[in-house]
């Protein structure tokens with residue numbers, strides 16, 4: 001029998017962590033060797049001999065977790081959001097000293113969300129206006145969502161490469177925040193509503209027409225095939241990979 005891949009889950013008591021624990025325990029080729037939450041210690045990961053750690057914690061601790069795990073030679077699959085280019089750059093620099101270690105940071109592991117981002121980047125080259133609306137449960141601590149930030153960054157890169165200018169906007173008077181956040185020149189709006197899980201709409205407008213690309217995660221199991229794919233593949237991708245699209249052969253910004 002081939003050895004099972006040893007996996008640790010960080011944030012194991014959280015909404016995503018609990019779902020990942022169940023998914024790993026149900027996978028025949030994976031062995032859950034450690035669960036760590038806020039009251040635990042990262043040394044449990046190495047003590048248990050974990051080869052891959054999955055981080056679904058909180059934006060304020062995830063980067064430090066990644067640096068510690070990289071030093072320990074543990075591959076990391078990160079779902080926690082709140083990352084910016086500076087933090088990703090620090091991880092990229094750190095990995096130079098651990099060239100065999102893979103770190104995958106994916107703002108969204110749901111296949112439909114990854115496809116939404118890819119379709120939106122493609123479509124945004126052909127529309128005058130584009131805005132992103134993300135809608136989530138009200139217990140989420142960050143806004144806009146990591147997915148919306150990644151979506152907007154991909155749209156902005158695609159429009160810049162195609163020579164498309166900014167979306168037209170005559171607004172000169174407003175209450176602060178009314179036009180949402182500016183992410184790389186793309187307007188992003190965040191809704192927090194009881195009953196929701198994780199949803200995103202990309203609205204694209206041209207004279208006389210509108211295209212809406214929408215994705216809905218109704219249940220956190222929607223993220224599990226992507227998380228397990230990341231766990232199984234991260235060691236084959238040394239260095240930093242940002243976005244699940246790179247494991248699905250969908251291209252995009254790295």
Ligand SMILES: NC(=O)C1=CN([C@@H]2O[C@H](COP(=O)(O)OP(=O)(O)OC[C@H]3O[C@@H](n4cnc5c(N)ncnc54)[C@H](O)[C@@H]3O)[C@@H](O)[C@H]2O)C=CC1
Pocket residue numbers: 010011012013014015016017036037038039056057058059061078079080081082106107108109110146223
């Ligand atoms: N990439 C993706 O596909 C998805 C990403 N997320 C992101 O995952 C993160 C977690 O989301 P939820 O599970 O809903 O949050 P949550 O609040 O339910 O869970 C976070 C858990 O992390 C724990 N924690 C805090 N500090 C810790 C530390 N130092 N070490 C270990 N554990 C610690 C908390 O006690 C809590 O149990 C968020 O950033 C969210 O945006 C959520 C869903 C999908």
Ligand SMILES: O=C(O)C1=N[C@H](C(=O)O)C[C@H](O)C1
Pocket residue numbers: 081107108136140141144145146147148197198199
């Ligand atoms: O907090 C959540 O729930 C989610 N967070 C991720 C994000 O910020 O994009 C992924 C998904 O939207 C669910």
